[in-house]
Amino acid sequence: MQFPILSVIVFTPMVAALLILLINSERKTEIRVTALAAATLALLLSLWVYFTYDKVAAGYQLIEKYNWMPMLGISLYFGVDGISAPLVLLTGVVMFTGVLISWGIEDRPREFFAFLFILASGVFGVFVSLDLFMLFFFYEIAVFPMYLLIAIWGWIKTREYAAMKLTLYLFIGSVVSLVGALAMYWQSGLRTFDMLALEQAAFSPAFQNLWFPFVFFGFAVLGGIFPFHNWSPDGHVAAPTAVSMFHAGVLMKLGAFAALRVGIMLLPEGAKTWGGLIMALALVNIVYGAFIAMVQTDFKYIIGFSSVSHMGLVMMGFSTMTKLGLTGAGMQMFSHGVMTALFFAAVGMVYDRAHTRDIPKLGGMAKPLPLVAVAFIIGGLVSMGMPGFSGFVAEFPIFMGIWQVKPLVAIIAAISIVVTAAYIMLAVRRVFFGSMPAEFEGHIGTITVYDKVALVLLCVIMIGLGLFPSVMVPWVQTGVQHILSLLGGA
Template sequence: MLTNPFAFPILSTLCYLPLAGAFFIMFFFKRSWTGLIKVFSFVVSLVGFALSLLLLPSFQAGSSEMQFVEKHSWIDAIGVSYFLGIDGISLVLVLLTTFLSAISVLSSFSAVTVRQKEYYASMLLLETGMLGVFMALDLFLFYIFWEVMLVPMYFLIGVWGGERRLYAAIKFFLYTLFGSVLMLLGILALYFLSAAPEFGIGKGTFDFLELSHLVLPLKPQLWLFLAFFFAFAIKVPMFPFHTWLPDAHVEAPTAGSVLLAGVLLKMGTYGFLRFCLVLFPEASRTLSPWMVTLAMIGIIYGAFLAMAQSDMKKLIAYSSVSHLGFVMLGIYSLTPQGLSGAVLQMINHGLSTGGLFLIAGMIYERRHTRLIAEFGGLSHKMPVFATFFAITLFSSIGLPGLNGFIGEFLILLGAFRAKFLYAAFAVSGIVLGAAYMLWLYQRVMFGSCDNPKNQILRDCTLREIVYMVPMIVLMFWIGLYPKPMLRLSEASVNHLHKIVQTAQPLR
């Protein structure tokens, strides 16, 4: 555990800065000051991104310890503390969150025209919730952030969403809540097990670092794994818990989809990495064939579903199911390559799928439809847009030279080392992925531009270019020189791998 080298609590500042911004907007800005509200929330999210970059120079990448730690007593009577800290895995996700939040805010300037004050406040509130999830090291605190984050997302979908937004919003909330409450039971059971003297701690605690010393017999591990599994698997979403995702994605406003795909889904995979592997290593090993099976079904089934879609956003949503299947495959291959590939692929998916949703949003803003059949031949009318779309798409497919390739390659390597069959199945997922993505591009961008409504489409505006360029740059950067990104999480991933492979259950 490394203490915070800054003179101020940097993680708390980073986490609550958006919250403060949201309060400021709610209570001090008039509804009609839309321009000011937009600029203000963009500045707040940008400052958040800058603050998260400030973490980089003082982050010790060689250490798997929790860093920038803040710990204060909160509810002493039951061992709950206010405990924040990040390691390499959380750091990259924090960076992803602040980066995508700023981009999403910028992308909403023209897309959102009603109730802008509440919109930007919700966006900032959501950022606080997401950052808290990645920083919390106390399970009680983690659970609070995990749940709090549902509320602004519910509003983003329900107020600013598409036609079936009401249905999608409550479906999203109920599905995720169902998983969360089971995790709550798991957290409680863990607390009482930690209080029992025979399991190595002997004092009830919610402190993740202390709980990681818990040595449990296999059977309770399996039950607890199951309790956490529901929460995380629904969030990822793993097959067969993915049915909320297409609805939420299609109905959410563009920025909501970007954050949903880019960050919220990562909370599920992060949960598996951070909690399931460390707290229940034996159970993770025992269940890994099952987890991999679900992941592979997700990869292939998601790809087939994506292929059959006529709605652009729905296609991207199902492609997420497939891609997140890859991440889960990497995690439960339980090899160092698979794990670090999974961490990298979490970032990659955030960039590429986030990017694809931004692209879909641009088209929707112009045409107010997302039906693939409505388009065709756009590449002549919108060359800049076509370039952005192509690069993002190739990043999503995993073309060498772009970020997706590195992540998928590492995951396949890990899967191959775990079992040949895993890799064989996963590769077919990549082929299918290329198929539906390229087909999408072909149908939308190539051919002749027959539809008169498409004749008058304008190319990207300056603002759109401003938020797409950083995404593209990152895609190339990770694709061509992934080392710095991999190095950030390397030590943590190796540490994780060591825990999973060496921990012995209580006999």
């Protein structure tokens, strides 16, 4: 029997969370070491999953299936395809760097890491679930710890409001999708939640057109689609650094991924009908998000709205339903995850030392924090889609895909590239360069070695992927091929 790698990866953080809860809350170092050990293990396992995936054979691999409740056709059914394998890796990376960045948390670190890991378990679970019921199960597990993480450790001014808003938005989205999923379950007549079987269920077009919006938009709320994106910047800003990284880096991908897997892949006809609306909304995301980011004066809100804008590109890639667009969207999910994790890490490091995120009050941070400045600039280049960085590998195909379908939309969306460049460069200049305000002189401490490792790792991934796209693009393409076959195209 093959090693049940996917179950192990899903339950590693959960078990680690329980172990951490058993440690005495005063022994903070032991708690942190345990957390780091678990995160390292998860990273190694996710690397293993990623590299054992056979991109020639394609399809769903590393399959594990345990009957959970045969009576209703629920099974613990895990497997990865070319779309989810990179996302599993992304989760491993963000979890590892998130733990490194959170080393300095002093208020109840035991509960912090425990909740963070329960969240991670949920995220892994969604990415590898091939059973619709289990997908919801893990999806909800991923949503709730967020509330506590933001509400307890977040930014004191907005945390209560933001945490409640976020949880309610996401819960509403997921339960609306749930009704759609139940409708699919009965309509198919197969009495199974197995998504591979449901893919072949051939629902009638009328059924698909009716239920697609429930399922797709329910999940897309977590992907930050306009007009349901409102929770996201508030949530990002209120969250503590590691949680922002997780949130923007992984959680929003969860929404996009589930919208793709359950919405587009199970109801392809519906996707074709509603594709135009998705494209229009995604366009608003991209352009509007970029403009709003431009006028923010809070450093973290800039990144928050830039996430909205970039997630719009993922949705846009979905809506093209072409090979290029979908491949770009798959790449963008990974690339944006790493990039935004880096951004939030950098913002957090500046904030922890300057105790303000108000851009007019900041300046000259490159001198005391050179590595943070370099990392932020690299992140910025990725965000602008510069060649040589992962952002280019992701965004360029998306734009090509749109061009194939609707050239006009591509042109409008391209405005965002300019705006993105503008807000990133403005932020870089105002925060990292220029003269340092007098009150900061000598008060800005250096960053720890844990922070450095995290930043360097994230930068290396982005540059590496930009220079050698072949370490990921073929994976995503195998997944895209399958989606296209479901959509009826070649």
